[in-house]
Amino acid sequence: MTTHMTNWLPASDTDYELLKGKDVFSREGDKLGTISEIIHPEHPVAPGEGGHFFLFDPGLLNSWFGGLHAVYLPEATIYNVTDEGVFINLTEEQIKQRKWDHPTDMEVYIHN
Numbered sequence: 001m002t003t004h005m006t007n008w009l010p011a012s013d014t015d016y017e018l019l020k021g022k023d024v025f026s027r028e029g030d031k032l033g034t035i036s037e038i039i040h041p042e043h044p045v046a047p048g049e050g051g052h053f054f055l056f057d058p059g060l061l062n063s064w065f066g067g068l069h070a071v072y073l074p075e076a077t078i079y080n081v082t083d084e085g086v087f088i089n090l091t092e093e094q095i096k097q098r099k100w101d102h103p104t105d106m107e108v109y110i111h112n
Helices: 012-015 060-067 093-098
Strands: 023-025 030-039 053-056 073-074 078-082 087-090 110-111
Touching: 012 030, 030 060, 030 073, 060 093
Parallel strands: 023 087
Antiparallel strands: 023 030, 030 053, 030 110, 053 073, 078 087
């Protein structure tokens, strides 16, 4: 199977919604989970400027995320989107060093 690479440049909130249901992979290619929810900023943020978060359950890799079953993935961690899924620019070690239980300034975000 050939994976089609794209430079993911969202132009609207609709582009973010297309990521729902896509698998998330680490920089090293480890499957981390599947995006279940898109969290749009409450205040206007231009698409691609890093204001969105993606909720997913890391399943068996939850130990990488401090044992959490609900992880908020910041838009800024995404470096590519392919037919296969969403790839983030973090290694296993970098993932284990971060705090994942809520987005920064969660009170300014809403769930759709």
